[in-house]
Amino acid sequence: MNSETPALRLEGIVKTFPGVRALDGVSFSVMPGEVHALMGENGAGKSTLMKVLGGIHQPNEGQIIVSEQPVVMSGPLEAKAKGIVFIHQELSLAEELSVAENIYLGELPRKRFGLVDWDRLAEMTNAILKKLKVGFDAKTRVGDLSIANQQMVEIARALTVDAKAVIFDEPTASLTDAEKVVLFDVIADLQKAGVGIIYISHRMEEIFKITDRISVLRDGQYRGTLITAETDEEEVTHLMIGRTLDLSRNASHHELGDVALAVRGLSCAPLFEDVSFEVRAGEVLGFYGLVGAGRTEIAETLFGLRDPSAGQILLNGEEMRIQSPTDAIARGISLVPEDRKGQGLILGMNCRDNMTLPQVDDLKAGPFVAEGSEVAIFDQYRDKLDIRTPGWKQLVGNLSGGNQQKIVIGKWLSMHPQVLIVDEPTRGIDVGSKSEIHNLIRDLAAQGYAVIVISSEMPEVLHVSDRIVAMYSGRIMRTFTSDEVTEDKLIQAISGMAGTGQVA
Amino acid sequence: MQAGTLSTFLKRGAIWGFIVLELIFFTVAGEFLSLSEKAFMDAGNMLLLFKQSAPIGIIAMGMTIVMINGNIDLSVGAIYALCAIVLLDSMTWPMFASLGDAVIPVAWLLALLTGVALGALNGLIVWKTGVDAFIVTLGSMLGYRGLVFMYNGEQPTSHLNWTLVDFAEAQFLGLHTATWFLLVVTAAIWFLMNKTVHGRNAYAIGDNREAAVNAGIRVGPHMMINFMIIGFLAALSAVVFYSESGSVNPNDGELYELWVITAVVLGGTKLTGGAGSIISTFGGVVAIQLLRKGLAHIGADTSTVNLVIGLILIAVLFLDRQLNVKGKEELKV
Numbered sequence: 001m002n003s004e005t006p007a008l009r010l011e012g013i014v015k016t017f018p019g020v021r022a023l024d025g026v027s028f029s030v031m032p033g034e035v036h037a038l039m040g041e042n043g044a045g046k047s048t049l050m051k052v053l054g055g056i057h058q059p060n061e062g063q064i065i066v067s068e069q070p071v072v073m074s075g076p077l078e079a080k081a082k083g084i085v086f087i088h089q090e091l092s093l094a095e096e097l098s099v100a101e102n103i104y105l106g107e108l109p110r111k112r113f114g115l116v117d118w119d120r121l122a123e124m125t126n127a128i129l130k131k132l133k134v135g136f137d138a139k140t141r142v143g144d145l146s147i148a149n150q151q152m153v154e155i156a157r158a159l160t161v162d163a164k165a166v167i168f169d170e171p172t173a174s175l176t177d178a179e180k181v182v183l184f185d186v187i188a189d190l191q192k193a194g195v196g197i198i199y200i201s202h203r204m205e206e207i208f209k210i211t212d213r214i215s216v217l218r219d220g221q222y223r224g225t226l227i228t229a230e231t232d233e234e235e236v237t238h239l240m241i242g243r244t245l246d247l248s249r250n251a252s253h254h255e256l257g258d259v260a261l262a263v264r265g266l267s268c269a270p271l272f273e274d275v276s277f278e279v280r281a282g283e284v285l286g287f288y289g290l291v292g293a294g295r296t297e298i299a300e301t302l303f304g305l306r307d308p309s310a311g312q313i314l315l316n317g318e319e320m321r322i323q324s325p326t327d328a329i330a331r332g333i334s335l336v337p338e339d340r341k342g343q344g345l346i347l348g349m350n351c352r353d354n355m356t357l358p359q360v361d362d363l364k365a366g367p368f369v370a371e372g373s374e375v376a377i378f379d380q381y382r383d384k385l386d387i388r389t390p391g392w393k394q395l396v397g398n399l400s401g402g403n404q405q406k407i408v409i410g411k412w413l414s415m416h417p418q419v420l421i422v423d424e425p426t427r428g429i430d431v432g433s434k435s436e437i438h439n440l441i442r443d444l445a446a447q448g449y450a451v452i453v454i455s456s457e458m459p460e461v462l463h464v465s466d467r468i469v470a471m472y473s474g475r476i477m478r479t480f481t482s483d484e485v486t487e488d489k490l491i492q493a494i495s496g497m498a499g500t501g502q503v504a
Numbered sequence: 505m506q507a508g509t510l511s512t513f514l515k516r517g518a519i520w521g522f523i524v525l526e527l528i529f530f531t532v533a534g535e536f537l538s539l540s541e542k543a544f545m546d547a548g549n550m551l552l553l554f555k556q557s558a559p560i561g562i563i564a565m566g567m568t569i570v571m572i573n574g575n576i577d578l579s580v581g582a583i584y585a586l587c588a589i590v591l592l593d594s595m596t597w598p599m600f601a602s603l604g605d606a607v608i609p610v611a612w613l614l615a616l617l618t619g620v621a622l623g624a625l626n627g628l629i630v631w632k633t634g635v636d637a638f639i640v641t642l643g644s645m646l647g648y649r650g651l652v653f654m655y656n657g658e659q660p661t662s663h664l665n666w667t668l669v670d671f672a673e674a675q676f677l678g679l680h681t682a683t684w685f686l687l688v689v690t691a692a693i694w695f696l697m698n699k700t701v702h703g704r705n706a707y708a709i710g711d712n713r714e715a716a717v718n719a720g721i722r723v724g725p726h727m728m729i730n731f732m733i734i735g736f737l738a739a740l741s742a743v744v745f746y747s748e749s750g751s752v753n754p755n756d757g758e759l760y761e762l763w764v765i766t767a768v769v770l771g772g773t774k775l776t777g778g779a780g781s782i783i784s785t786f787g788g789v790v791a792i793q794l795l796r797k798g799l800a801h802i803g804a805d806t807s808t809v810n811l812v813i814g815l816i817l818i819a820v821l822f823l824d825r826q827l828n829v830k831g832k833e834e835l836k837v
Contacts, residue, residue, distance in 0.1 A: 076718050092718060094711035096779040097704070105708055106719030114700050 005068050007032045007196030008084065008165040013062035015048055022048040024220045025062070030165055030196035035187060037207045037228070038200045040217035041240055041458065046200055049217070050169060054079050054086055066164055083164035087154050087171055095143035100125035102142050103156045128156045132186055148179035155186055165196040172206060173292050184210055202290050204233050204495040216240055234488065241458075241487050256466075257281030259317070260450035261333070261419045263302070266311030271297040272474040275311070279419065279450040284441060286465030287454040289494045294474040295454045296338055299421045303335040304328040315418070329358060334412035338423040338454075340401070344408040347397035351389050352378040354396050355411045381410035385440065402433025409440065420444065421452045426460060438464050458487060472496040518823075519771055519787035523794060530798035537802040544801050551678065553793050558682035559584075561789040562741040563760065564767045565693040566734030568785040571768055572697070573730050574710035574777030575630065575637035580738045581760035582648035583622045587739035588752040589655050591615035592663040605667045616739045622648060623735015627728030637727075645761065652754050664750035672748035682744045689737065694782040696733075706730060710777025766817055767792050 006029035015023040023045050030036045040046050051057045053064065055073030063070045066082050073079050079086070093102050100121050101108065109117040109124070125138035134152050136145060142153060151171065158166050168187070172180050187210060190197060199211055207214060208228060216223040216239040223239050262278040272294030279285045287295045300306045302313065304322040312319050315331055322328045328335070337343035345354055356363065356374045363370040363377075378392045385406045389399055396407055405425065412420060425441060426434040441464050445451050455461045461468055468480045470493035477493040527545065534544040542549065563580050570577050594600065594611045603610065626644050630637045655661065672681050679687075697703035709716045709723050717723060746752055771788030773780030792813060799809045 077720050092712065092715040094708045094715055094778065096711045097707055101704055101708065105715060106705075106721045108701050108704055110701055114702055116699060116701050116704055118699075 004031055006030060006065075007034075007067065007194075008198075009065040010049075010053075011063045011065060013049065013052055013059045013064070015052055015057055015059050022220050023052065023059070026217065026220075026222045027062075028215045028222060028225055030198055032164075032194040032196050033191050034213065035191060035197045035199055035211045037211040037214040038198055038217065039202070039207065039214055039236065039240060044217040044240075045220040046217060047169075048220075050086070050167060050200070053084060053167065080161055083162055085158035085161060085163045085166045087151065087158060087166065087168045093142050093150055093153060095141070097142060098138065099129070099136060099140050099142055099145075099153055099156075100138035102153050103128065103160060105157075107160070124160075125156075128159050131159065131189070132156060133182075146179070148175050148182065151175070151183070152186070163190075163195050165198065166190060167198040167200070169200045170202070171199075172201065172203065180206075202495060204236070204492070207236075208233070233492065237488050237491050240491070254282055254446050256283050257448060260315070261302075261452075262312075262314040262317070263298075264312040264314070266298070266301065266313065267309050268297060268301050268306050269309050270474065271306075272471075275476055277469055277476065277479065279452055281418070281448050281450050282445050283466045284445045284451045284453055284464050286461035286468040287452065287471060288456075288458065288461045288468055288490060289471035291456060292473070293471040293494065295471055296423055299335055299423050299452070299454060302328065302333055302419075302421060329415060329417075332416070332418035334415060334417040334420050336405070336408050336412060336420070336422040336425065338427065340404055340408060340427070345396050345404060348395060350393050350395055351382075351387070351399070351407055352392035354407055355381060355414060357411060358415055377414050378410075381414055384413075385410050386436075400433065401429040402436060405429060405433075405437055406440070413444075417449070419450045419452065421454070423454045424456065425453060426455075426457070434460075458490060462487070462490075470494050518820075519784050519791060522770075523787060523791050526791065526794045526798060530794070530801055533802050534798075544798065549797070551680065551683070553790070553797055554683040554686065555680040556797070557789050557793040558686040559741045559745045560760065560763050560767060560792070561686045561786065562689050562744065563734070563738050563764045564771075564785050564789050565689050565782060566730075566737035567764045567768045568771070568773055568780050568782055569693060569697060569703070569706060570637075570730050570734050571765075571773050571775065572710050572777060572780040573706045573727055574713065575727060575730070576641065576765070576775075577623075577626060577637065577731065577734050578641040578761045579622070579626060579645040579648050580734060580764060581757035582645050582652060583619055583735055583738040584742045584757035584760055585652045585752060585754065586622065586648055586655075587615040587619045588742040588746045588756060589652060589661045590618045591743055591746055592661050592750065592752055593655075595663050595665055605665070608665065608668055612743055615743050616736060619735040619737070619739025619742075620732050621735070623732045623738070624728065626735070627731030630731065631724035631728050649758075656754065658754060660751050660753045662751035668747045669750065672744070682748075685740065685744045689740065690782060690786050693733075697782055702726060702729060707778060710774075710779075712778070763792065766813065770817065770820055 009027075009029040011027050013023050013026045014021070026045070026049060028036070038046055038049070048057065052059050053073065055075040055078050058072075064073060065071070066084065071082050073082070073084075076086075094105065097105075103125055104121060109120045111117045122138045129136070129138065132152055132155065134149060136149055142150060145153070155166075171183060175183060187197060187199075199207070201207055211228050213225055213227055214231065214236055215225040216236065218240060226236065226239070257280055259278045260281045264276050266275045267273045275294075275298055277285065287298070289295050297306060301308050302322065304324045304327050313322060314320070315333070320331065322331065322333070325335075341347060346357070349357075352374050353360075355378050360369060360374075363373045365373075375392055381387070382389070382392075387403050387406045387410065389403060396404060399407070409420075409422070422441065425437050429437065438460065441451055441453060445466075453461065453464055462482075462485065466482055468482070468485055468490065470477045470480065470490055472494050473496065477496070480489065480493075530544045563584065567577060567580065591611050591614070594614045595607050600607045600610060622644070626637075626641055629635065629640045629644075633640070674681050676684060697706065705716070705721050705726055708719070708721060709726055713723065742752075742757075767788040768780070768785050769775065769788070770791055771781065771784035771786070773785065795813055795816070796809050799812060804812075
C-alpha cells in the first residue's frame with residue numbers, strides 16, 4: 001500500500017475555537033482503494049475534522065493534501081471539485097424531485113435556450129444507477145424512496161465527480177441489516193475503483209468487517225492508526241478512552257426508597273422495543289448509548305410526547321397511560337429536554353417567567369397573574385440551586401449555559417415531581433458548570449427524587465449514576481450496577497457486540 | 505407498489521374529482537333551484553366560465569411558480585390595478601396622439617413593462633435583504649396600491665378604444681380572447697417549470713434550499729426571475745381584462761392576491777414550496793370559478809359564495825395535511 005501516493009493526506013491539522021483546542025495536530029492518510037475507519041468518542045473531534053475537510057472551517061495550522069497537492073478548501077463546492085465527497089448522516093436531498101435531478105442538482109445538463117436535456121440526464125443517471133445496482137430508476141421521486149435508497153442517491157452524487165476520497169459519516173445509523181449489505185457492496189466497488197474511503201462509525205462490528213485501518217481521535221488529538229487485521233476491539237477501545245478516568249463512582253450512600261417508576265416491555269416501534277427498567281426514589285439511573293439508540297425517544301414516551309405501541313408504565317406500582325405532557329406533569333414526571341434552548345426555555349422571557357411557566361395558571365390571583373407568588377418561587381429555587389443571575393428580570397437568553405440549565409431544572413422542581421428525567425444534562429455547558437450540574441443531580445437523588453439521566457458522555461454517566469442502562473439500536477443490552485461497570489464493558493454493550501451478558 | 509403512490513394520486517387527481525363533483529351537484533341542484541331556464545352545463549355558460557377565469561387564472565400561474573420557489577407575492581392585486589391604469593391612460597397621452605390604433609401595442613408594452621419592473625423590485629428586495637417574501641410583498645402591496653390612488657385619486661381612469669374592445673370580445677375557434685391568453689400562459693408556464701433548467705432549479709430551491717445552495721445553484725437570481733414573471737403575468741391579466749372593460753377603479757384587483765392563492769392552494773401547491781403543478785393550478789382556478797358561477801346559478805348571493813369557498817379551502821388543507829402525515833413518527837402536539 002505504501003508504494004502508492006495517498007488519495008488524501010492530513011498533516012498536523014490544528015483547529016481552535018475560543019477556549020477550545022478542538023483539533024490538536026491531527027495527521028493521517030487514506031490510500032486509494034483503502035477503507036479507513038475514523039473512530040473516537042463523542043466530542044473527540046471527528047465532526048470538526050470533517051468540517052475542516054469540507055471547507056466549512058478553515059484550519060489554524062496544517063495542510064490538506066489531495067493527490068500530493070496541498071489544497072485550501074473554501075466550501076462544499078470546492079471540496080467536491082477537488083474530489084472530496086461527503087455522504088452525510090443527515091441527507092440533503094430535495095424530496096419532491098426525481099432521483100436524476102437530485103444527483104445532478106445544480107448541474108442539470110442543458111440544451112439550447114436553457115432547456116433541460118432530459119434524455120442525457122436519464123442516460124447519465126441510469127449509467128450511475130446501474131453501477132450501484134439499485135432497484136429504482138432515474139425518474140423515481142426521492143421522497144418515495146426508503147432511507148437506504150435515499151442514501152444511495154447521495155452516494156450516486158459522489159460518483160458524478162471523479163472522487164478521490166469519499167467520506168461516510170455514520171452511514172448505517174438508519175439502515176436495516178439487508179440495506180447495510182448493499183451499502184457495503186457499494187463501498188467495496190468504490191474501493192476496487194481506487195477511491196479512498198473514510199468511514200466514520202461507532203459500530204465495532206462494522207469497522208472490523210469492512211475497514212483496512214483504524215485511526216483513533218481522542219480529545220482532538222490523533223492517537224494512532226491500527227491495522228484492522230492485526231488488532232482487536234479491546235485495543236481500539238483502550239485507544240479511544242486512553243486515560244484511566246479518575247471519576248469517583250457515586251453510588252448512593254443513602255437508603256433508596258420504593259420503586260417510583262417501573263417500565264415493562266415498553267415499545268414504540270421502530271424507535272425502541274421491549275424496554276424494561278425501574279427507578280427507585282433516591283436513585284440516579286443513567287442511560288448510555290449512541291445517538292439514535294432510542295434513549296431520547298423513551299424519555300419522550302414517558303413524558304407523553306409519543307404513543308407507545310406496547311408495554312406498561314407504572315408509577316408507584318400503579319399502571320397508567322400518559323397521553324400528553326400535561327398528564328405527565330400532573331402525575332409527577334418531568335423532562336429536562338436535550339435541546340435546552342430550543343425545547344426547554346423561552347429565551348426572550350425573563351428568569352422568573354420561565355421558571356413558573358408550567359404553573360402560571362395555578363398561581364393566578366383571580367383572573368390576574370400572581371406576580372408576587374411567582375417571584376417567591378423564583379427566589380426559593382434560585383437559592384436552592386444557586387442560580388447566578390442579577391435578578392428575576394434578567395432574560396434567560398443572557399445567562400450562561402449552566403445557569404440556563406438550572407432554570408429548567410428549577411422549573412420542574414417547583415412542580416414537585418417524583419421522577420425527573422434529564423436528557424443530556426451538560427450539553428454545551430463549560431467544564432466548571434458541568435460538575436456543578438452533576439453535584440446537583442446527586443443532591444436531588446439524595447433528597448428522594450427518582451432521577452433518570454440520559455447522556456452521550458461516558459464519564460458523565462459513570463459519574464452520576466447508581467445504575468447504568470446500556471442501549472443499542474432501540475434495545476436495552478444490559479443494565480450495570482456501578483460496582484461492576486467498566487468503560488470497556490460499556491462501550492462494548494453500546495456498540496452492539498456479542499458477549500455482553502444477560503439482558504437485565 | 506411504491507409507498508405514497510395512493511396519496512400522490514389522491515393529491516394530484518383530487519382537484520379534477522372535485523370539479524366533476526361540482527358539475528354534478530350544480531347540474532342536479534340547478535334543475536330544482538335555478539331561476540334560469542338554461543341548464544348549468546350549457547356550452548355558452550361553460551365558455552363564459554373560462555373567460556371569467558382568465559384574470560385570476562393568468563396570475564395564478566405566476567403565483568404557482570413563486571410558491572413552488574418557496575416565496576409568495578401579495579402585491580399582485582395592486583400590480584394588476586397599476587398596470588391597468590398605465591394601459592388605459594397611456595392611450596390618451598398626447599405624445600401618442602398621432603399613432604392612431606398603433607397606440608394599442610405601445611400601451612400594452614408599457615403596461616407589461618410596468619408589471620415586470622414592479623415584480624423585479626419585489627424580487628430584488630427579497631434577494632438582497634433576505635427579508636421574507638411575505639413581508640416584502642405585504643409592504644409593496646400597500647405601496648403599489650398607494651401609487652394607484654396617487655394617480656387619479658378616488659376617480660376611475662377610463663378610456664375605451666373600440667378596436668381594442670373588438671379584439672377582446674373576439675372569439676377564435678369558439679374560445680374568447682381572454683381564454684386563449686389563459687391557455688397560452690398555462691402552456692408556457694408548464695413548459696418553463698417542467699422543461700427548463702430555471703424551472704427545475706426553482707423546484708429544488710423551494711424543496712431544500714440548503715441542498716440547492718450546496719449544489720451551487722444561485723438562489724437569488726432564480727427568485728428574482730420568478731417575481732418578474734408574476735409581475736408580468738399580473739400586468740398581462742390587466743391587459744386582457746381592461747382591453748374590454750375600458751375603465752379601472754382604484755379599488756380594482758383588491759383581494760385578488762387571496763383569490764389567486766386560494767386557487768393555487770386548492771390545486772395542491774405546498775405553502776412551504778418545492779411541490780406544485782401548473783395543471784392542477786389550472787384545475788384550482790376552474791374549480792373556484794365553477795363554485796362562484798354554480799352558487800350564483802342556484803341563487804346564492806356573494807357572501808354565501810365566499811363562506812362556502814372559505815370552508816372548502818380549509819377542508820382541502822386539512823385533507824392535504826392528513827395525506828402528508830408521515831407515519832407514526834410524527835410527534836403529538
